[in-house]
Amino acid sequence: MQKPAPDGTVRVWDLPTRLFHWFFAGLLCFSFATGKLGPIEWHLISGKFVLSLLLFRLAWGFVGGEYARFASFLAGPRACIAYCAGLLRGGAQHHLGHNPLGGWSIVAMLLLVAVQGGTGLFATDDIYTDGPLKYLVSDAASKRLTTIHAYSINVLLFVVALHVLAALYYLVVRKDNLILPMITGDKTMKSADAHLPGTQAAPAWLAPLLVALALALVFGGLRWFGK
Numbered sequence: 717m718q719k720p721a722p723d724g725t726v727r728v729w730d731l732p733t734r735l736f737h738w739f740f741a742g743l744l745c746f747s748f749a750t751g752k753l754g755p756i757e758w759h760l761i762s763g764k765f766v767l768s769l770l771l772f773r774l775a776w777g778f779v780g781g782e783y784a785r786f787a788s789f790l791a792g793p794r795a796c797i798a799y800c801a802g803l804l805r806g807g808a809q810h811h812l813g814h815n816p817l818g819g820w821s822i823v824a825m826l827l828l829v830a831v832q833g834g835t836g837l838f839a840t841d842d843i844y845t846d847g848p849l850k851y852l853v854s855d856a857a858s859k860r861l862t863t864i865h866a867y868s869i870n871v872l873l874f875v876v877a878l879h880v881l882a883a884l885y886y887l888v889v890r891k892d893n894l895i896l897p898m899i900t901g902d903k904t905m906k907s908a909d910a911h912l913p914g915t916q917a918a919p920a921w922l923a924p925l926l927v928a929l930a931l932a933l934v935f936g937g938l939r940w941f942g943k
Contacts, residue, residue: 725902728812730781732923737898740769744829744876748869756845764934767833770826771930781917783812789819796820810892812903821879828872835865837938848942
C-alpha cells in the first residue's frame with residue numbers, strides 16, 4: 717500500500733486515466749461543434765479518435781491502476797442507495813476513487829458515447845456525406861441509425877451536464893475538490909477512507925501500447941472495411 721505524502725495526499729489517478737479524461741472531454745466538445753457547424757470531414761475524423769479513446773478506456777478499465785478499474789467503482793444497488801441516503805443526510809461516505817453514483821455516471825457516458833460513435837458509422841445526411849460503414853446496411857436501417865445518432869446526443873449532453881454539476885456541487889457544498897485531482901492525480905486522505913490505493917500500478921508501457929492498438933483497430937479497420 718502507498719504511504720501518504722507529508723501533506724496527507726496519495727496518488728489515486730494514474731497519468732493515462734488523467735490524460736484520457738481531458739483528451740476525451742476535448743474531443744467530445746470538438747465532435748459536437750463540428751457536427752453542428754462543420755466541416756463534416758473534421759467531425760468524422762474526430763469521431764474516429766473518440767472511438768479509439770473509448771476502446772482504450774474499456775481496456776484500461778480492466779488492466780489500469782486500481783481506481784481506474786471498473787471493479788473498483790461499480791457498486792451494487794444497495795451501496796448506491798446507501799450512498800444516496802448519506803448524501804440526503806449530509807454525511808455520505810468519502811471515497812478516494814469514484815463514489816457509487818460517479819462510477820455509474822462514468823459507465824453511462826461511455827455507453828452513450830459508444831451509441832453515438834457506433835451509429836455515426838452507419839449514418840447519412842442524404843446529401844453528400846455517409847458514415848464509412850453505411851454501405852453495410854439498408855437505407856431504412858441507416859435512416860433509423862441516423863435518427864438515433866441525432867437524438868441520443870441530447871441524452872449524452874444531459875448526462876455530461878449532470879457530471880459537471882455534480883463536480884461543482886462537491887466543490888462548493890461538500891468542500892471536496894474532484895477536479896484538481898484529475899489534473900494532479902493526488903487526493904487528500906481522510907480518516908473515513910477505508911484503504912489506500914494499492915501499489916499494483918500498470919506497467920508504464922501498457923497504456924501507450926493500448927492506445928496504439930485502439931488507433932490501429934479504428935483507423936485501420938475503417939480504412940480497410942469502410943468507404
